[in-house]
Amino acid sequence: MSEDVAVNESRWRVPLSDIAVDDELVDAVLETIRSGWWSMGPQVAEFEREFAAFTDAHHAIAVANGSAALHLALLAVGCGSEDEVIVPSLNFVAAANSIVHTGAKPVFCDVGGHDDLNLDPGDVERAVSPRTKAIIVLHYSGVPCAFDDIAEIADRHRLTIVEDAAHAPGASLNGRMCGTLGRVGCFSFFSNKNLPVGEGGMILTGDDELAEQLRLLRSHGMTTLTWDRHRGHASSYDVVLPGFNYRLDEVRAVLGMVQLRRLPEENEARGRIVARYREALDGAQGLTMPFGGDVEGRVSSHHLAVVVLPDGTDRSEVRAALDADGIQTSVHYPPIHTFTLYRKTHQRNLPRTDAIAERILTLPLYGRMADEQVDVVIGTLLSAI
Ligand SMILES: Cc1ncc(COP(=O)(O)O)c(C=O)c1O
Numbered sequence: 471m472s473e474d475v476a477v478n479e480s481r482w483r484v485p486l487s488d489i490a491v492d493d494e495l496v497d498a499v500l501e502t503i504r505s506g507w508w509s510m511g512p513q514v515a516e517f518e519r520e521f522a523a524f525t526d527a528h529h530a531i532a533v534a535n536g537s538a539a540l541h542l543a544l545l546a547v548g549c550g551s552e553d554e555v556i557v558p559s560l561n562f563v564a565a566a567n568s569i570v571h572t573g574a575k576p577v578f579c580d581v582g583g584h585d586d587l588n589l590d591p592g593d594v595e596r597a598v599s600p601r602t603k604a605i606i607v608l609h610y611s612g613v614p615c616a617f618d619d620i621a622e623i624a625d626r627h628r629l630t631i632v633e634d635a636a637h638a639p640g641a642s643l644n645g646r647m648c649g650t651l652g653r654v655g656c657f658s659f660f661s662n663k664n665l666p667v668g669e670g671g672m673i674l675t676g677d678d679e680l681a682e683q684l685r686l687l688r689s690h691g692m693t694t695l696t697w698d699r700h701r702g703h704a705s706s707y708d709v710v711l712p713g714f715n716y717r718l719d720e721v722r723a724v725l726g727m728v729q730l731r732r733l734p735e736e737n738e739a740r741g742r743i744v745a746r747y748r749e750a751l752d753g754a755q756g757l758t759m760p761f762g763g764d765v766e767g768r769v770s771s772h773h774l775a776v777v778v779l780p781d782g783t784d785r786s787e788v789r790a791a792l793d794a795d796g797i798q799t800s801v802h803y804p805p806i807h808t809f810t811l812y813r814k815t816h817q818r819n820l821p822r823t824d825a826i827a828e829r830i831l832t833l834p835l836y837g838r839m840a841d842e843q844v845d846v847v848i849g850t851l852l853s854a855i
Pocket residue numbers: 535536537538561562564565608634636637657658659660669670671
């Protein structure tokens with residue numbers, strides 16, 4: 471990687487996440503700007519090809535962001551006003567909002583426990599009703615979920631699985647990349663993700679017809695693109711369904727290609743940092759670090775470093791102590807069923823999500839985090855609890 475040309479200027483001694491900005495990224499952007507073609511065109515097409523090759527997917531469809539990816543995926547698999555979609559409550563709200571935008575109803579499900587923050591297949595089974603159309607699975611923090619168990623339930627009830635793989639580029643289960651396990655997989659390239667471009671997303675599918683639908687939905691249902699017309703490959707277009715402008719632009723596509731080449735190294739570096747955290751924190755002073763122990767065939771992308779604080783700990787006090795030391799923390803996530811919008815309609819008991827909701831804490835994690843920074847976080851956290 472070439473030398474940094476900028477640093478993340480902030481008040482944090484250890485920020486939650488951090489983007490490396492260097493000449494390679496800046497040059498790639500400048501070259502694209504100088505090309506004079508900024509909207510969806512050849513760079514987006516190349517990014518799609520490279521992402522498809524990396525994940526071994528048949529189709530990769532670049533979109534404006536991860537929320538757009540989820541919205542289009544749910545529409546393309548046919549979710550609508552009569553339907554319910556099962557989704558983990560311990561997730562970013564984009565998944566639930568996307569379900570609502572299709573007219574369907576989110577049905578929130580529980581996690582496995584304080585050591586397993588992925589969907590509990592047993593609770594998925596209990597949540598299935600005659601109206602269930604699809605299941606959104608999340609690979610929480612980059613750890614692949616219990617996909618085979620959930621797929622068995624989905625097969626039995628003829629449900630579609632949509633993967634929210636926002637945390638999981640490069641993660642895999644039994645040799646298959648996350649995002650290619652379900653019928654559709656959705657990625658986010660938001661600034662704090664393992665593959666950051668600012669705002670961006672990608673949809674994967676192995677289904678030709680679905681891919682065609684997704685491409686149409688991405689660009690107002692138009693049968694040709696401005697790029698095709700610019701090249702003289704088309705002079706007009708038809709509109710065959712009411713789509714959206716969820717296109718990605720060329721500048722972010724070239725950022726995506728540079729970041730994609732760096733992803734394996736980034737994920738590995740994150741893995742080393744998570745191992746350092748785990749060694750010092752898991753089991754120390756009543757702390758737990760979820761997803762302990764290697765599970766054969768499960769490769770994480772190490773998107774988040776999450777700890778579960780001892781029962782009864784005042785999390786805001788712990789966060790204040792870390793903050794006072796210049797350490798930024800976060801919470802992934804306030805459970806969706808507790809938000810005002812969703813509390814009104816939510817009807818299920820989620821005892822394990824409720825039990826950890828006030829105890830989870832996300833620690834800083836990014837590939838180029840120095841060991842000394844990790845140790846500062848560990849030391850401050852241990853003295854704060
Ligand atoms: C798990 C999860 N799903 C979906 C999204 C939505 O992605 P975006 O912010 O790119 O719309 C995010 C990212 O913020 C996320 O973390």
